[in-house]
Amino acid sequence: MLDRSTSAVHACAGALFTAVLACTPAAAAQAQPPETIKIGIISEESAIAGAGISRGAQVAADAINAAGGVDGRKLEVILYDDHSSAADAVRAFQRAASQDKVVAVIGTYISEIALALEPWAARSHIPFITTGAASNEISKHVHDDYDKNKYTFHQYLASPFVSDSICDGVKQLLQPQYSVKTAVVLSEDAAWTAPLDAEYLVCLPKIGVKVLDHIRFSPDTSDFTPLYNKIEGEKPDVIVTGISHVGVQPTVQWAQQQVPIPMIGMSSQATSGTFWKDTNGAAAGVVTFAIAAEGAVTPKTQPFVSSYAKRFGDAPPYTGFTTFDAINVLAEAIKRAGSTDGEKLVAALEKTDHVGTVGRVQFYGRDSEYTHAMKYGAEYVSGIMMQWQNGKQVTLWPKAAPQTKVSFPAFAQLKRP
Amino acid sequence: MLAVQILIDGFAISALYGLGAVGFTLMFGVSGVLNLAHGATMVVAAVTAWVVAGQYAANPWVAAIAGTAAGVITAFATYYLVVRPIQRSRSVPAAEKEIFVLTGTLLWGIMIQEAVAYFYTDNPKTVQPLIAGVMQIGGVRTPINELLIAVICWTVIGLLWLLVNRSKAGKVLLAASINPRALTLLGFELSQVYLQVWAIYGVLAGIAGVLLATFLGASSAQASQLTASAFSIVVLGGLGSVSGSLLAAYVVGYLETLTAYLISPAYRTVPALILLVVVIYVRPHGLLGRR
Numbered sequence: 015m016l017d018r019s020t021s022a023v024h025a026c027a028g029a030l031f032t033a034v035l036a037c038t039p040a041a042a043a044q045a046q047p048p049e050t051i052k053i054g055i056i057s058e059e060s061a062i063a064g065a066g067i068s069r070g071a072q073v074a075a076d077a078i079n080a081a082g083g084v085d086g087r088k089l090e091v092i093l094y095d096d097h098s099s100a101a102d103a104v105r106a107f108q109r110a111a112s113q114d115k116v117v118a119v120i121g122t123y124i125s126e127i128a129l130a131l132e133p134w135a136a137r138s139h140i141p142f143i144t145t146g147a148a149s150n151e152i153s154k155h156v157h158d159d160y161d162k163n164k165y166t167f168h169q170y171l172a173s174p175f176v177s178d179s180i181c182d183g184v185k186q187l188l189q190p191q192y193s194v195k196t197a198v199v200l201s202e203d204a205a206w207t208a209p210l211d212a213e214y215l216v217c218l219p220k221i222g223v224k225v226l227d228h229i230r231f232s233p234d235t236s237d238f239t240p241l242y243n244k245i246e247g248e249k250p251d252v253i254v255t256g257i258s259h260v261g262v263q264p265t266v267q268w269a270q271q272q273v274p275i276p277m278i279g280m281s282s283q284a285t286s287g288t289f290w291k292d293t294n295g296a297a298a299g300v301v302t303f304a305i306a307a308e309g310a311v312t313p314k315t316q317p318f319v320s321s322y323a324k325r326f327g328d329a330p331p332y333t334g335f336t337t338f339d340a341i342n343v344l345a346e347a348i349k350r351a352g353s354t355d356g357e358k359l360v361a362a363l364e365k366t367d368h369v370g371t372v373g374r375v376q377f378y379g380r381d382s383e384y385t386h387a388m389k390y391g392a393e394y395v396s397g398i399m400m401q402w403q404n405g406k407q408v409t410l411w412p413k414a415a416p417q418t419k420v421s422f423p424a425f426a427q428l429k430r431p
Numbered sequence: 432m433l434a435v436q437i438l439i440d441g442f443a444i445s446a447l448y449g450l451g452a453v454g455f456t457l458m459f460g461v462s463g464v465l466n467l468a469h470g471a472t473m474v475v476a477a478v479t480a481w482v483v484a485g486q487y488a489a490n491p492w493v494a495a496i497a498g499t500a501a502g503v504i505t506a507f508a509t510y511y512l513v514v515r516p517i518q519r520s521r522s523v524p525a526a527e528k529e530i531f532v533l534t535g536t537l538l539w540g541i542m543i544q545e546a547v548a549y550f551y552t553d554n555p556k557t558v559q560p561l562i563a564g565v566m567q568i569g570g571v572r573t574p575i576n577e578l579l580i581a582v583i584c585w586t587v588i589g590l591l592w593l594l595v596n597r598s599k600a601g602k603v604l605l606a607a608s609i610n611p612r613a614l615t616l617l618g619f620e621l622s623q624v625y626l627q628v629w630a631i632y633g634v635l636a637g638i639a640g641v642l643l644a645t646f647l648g649a650s651s652a653q654a655s656q657l658t659a660s661a662f663s664i665v666v667l668g669g670l671g672s673v674s675g676s677l678l679a680a681y682v683v684g685y686l687e688t689l690t691a692y693l694i695s696p697a698y699r700t701v702p703a704l705i706l707l708v709v710v711i712y713v714r715p716h717g718l719l720g721r722r
């Protein structure tokens with residue numbers, strides 16, 4: 015009896031031990047949360063547009079995680095500061111790929127840096143989405159060598175589309191009320207403005223605006239008086255801008271010197287919620303293209319602006335909108351692909367059809383010269399024209415609130431026809 | 432009309448350059464310190480004025496005073512945290528102290544620059560003009576603030592001249608620049624003299640920073656450029672020579688303005704830098720420097 019019972023105890027103990035051994039890994043696996051999905055964010059934290067990228071990403075990732083993550087896995091955003099240096103950005107990409115094992119990289123508002131990261135996305139087979147750069151060279155590289163560069167996606171409007179949108183805005187918003195027949199194009203000398211200016215020179219004459227001069231200036235310029243002096247001598251109706259690296263200085267000097275010509279066009283810094291404060295109100299009357307702004311573009315725009323402003327104190331710059339959308343686009347692609355493998359993600363990203371804060375996001379296909387760039391058009395993303403009025407960003411075009419009217423400062427009025 | 436425009440713009444910018452460089456050269460002349468955190472000091476003053484004006488909705492003059500005070504505080508911080516410890520250190524050989532101070536202030540300047548960029552971004556900040564509006568001078572529409580800047584700069588420079596040449600404290604500063612050892616033998620405490628010069632320097636750099644913010648705007652990214660600009664002017668004028676620095680400020684200011692108007696703003700700084708190289712070759716002690 016004793017032997018039997020002892021052997022029974024031994025047998026039970028043995029069985030229990032075996033069961034524990036057998037069960038331990040499974041139990042441990044159940045106890046551990048599923049692995050996070052890491053996404054690398056590369057931008058300059060001390061630049062307004064750069065901070066917009068990392069902040070937009072955090073707002074998006076937190077919202078997705080609060081809703082349960084992607085197939086039960088949480089998103090983890092890893093931030094890298096590139097100090098607006100291509101070398102730092104490349105090092106960050108290498109670290110993100112080899113050390114931190116991210117599944118995708120999102121970032122940079124500087125075209126030169128996006129172009130420097132494109133080959134690294136190709137080498138590491140990791141999708142890279144740029145959410146603020148505008149040069150059409152980014153998507154042209156994908157088109158010219160698809161198999162190599164297919165990992166890069168351009169989730170901001172390419173420069174020629176920005177020019178087209180601005181020309182449409184001038185035609186539909188200004189020309190019915192004012193005499194806009196001549197312009198001087200004033201752009202900073204950067205990769206993104208070369209195609210922007212080229213398209214300005216095509217689309218402005220098409221809407222009946224004669225370009226009197228085309229001035230490109232160094233982004234290091236601090237005194238704009240000589241430029242304004244030259245432009246004033248040419249007596250254009252408007253100054254059409256292409257500025258992003260600079261913004262505060264040309265705007266403040268335009269207002270202080272009371273240059274009697276309105277400024278319209280692309281002024282990226284003016285899309286930031288802090289621009290009024292940065293310029294002490296000199297931004298009053300500046301009309302700029304924006305990818306989205308406070309108010310309605312889609313039903314998702316205002317809730318995003320509110321949650322961003324609640325968390326960071328100010329409304330997001332343009333990169334905040336596009337990066338928020340990019341994280342959502344990527345999350346959907348991961349779900350569609352059922353994998354975080356680079357090849358599968360690229361295929362899934364190509365099938366993107368996402369209504370985000372800036373409009374309906376889709377990417378151009380392989381046949382387009384803008385392969386993997388965000389589609390432009392009224393049914394996709396077309397941007398808006400906005401203006402700073404009394405400390406607030408006011409959307410003027412294409413859909414303005416009923417009471418909203420374009421308004422220029424007393425020193426820079428447009429003539430009525 | 433273009434000539435009048437160049438005259439007015441060149442005058443205002445040169446006055447601002449002069450004010451920025453005078454403190455820098457005075458510091459070198461009296462205490463032998465080349466403060467490479469100079470640009471960062473100006474940026475701190477500019478950003479402080481912007482913060483006080485923007486966040487606390489202060490009057491532009493109150494903001495300007497706060498910015499100038501920030502310039503003085505930064506100058507003292509530079510002296511107490513960086514310069515004095517190096518000057519008093521026993522582990523740094525006497526012959527190498529100058530180069531240590533140079534390196535120390537350079538690194539300190541970068542730290543300030545990064546801190547400003549971290550808290551307030553590297554976007555340029557502009558302070559509301561002390562007097563808004565424009566006036567016509569010879570058919571040229573000129574911001575009143577631009578003229579006010581020139582007036583303030585020359586008033587401050589004039590007061591500095593009076594202080595140095597007509598007051599006892601100023602004569603002590605002059606003596607310290609000529610023969611500090613003899614001054615010590617006469618019973619003057621050199622460290623007190625140095626404190627005075629750092630205070631004067633802080634006021635000058637602070638005012639220059641605030642005025643720059645009301646005129647062209649200032650950003651943390653510009654800090655090294657502002658130091659380089661002051662350094663070039665001081666070398667061109669002659670290290671330690673206040674009148675040389677003022678002359679050089681006007682040479683550089685007008686050369687830059689002429690280039691910006693007649694050639695292109697993109698080449699604004701090139702002729703002045705070429706002139707600097709030529710002067711270094713032909714007249715290494717600068718335009719009015721002592722041999």
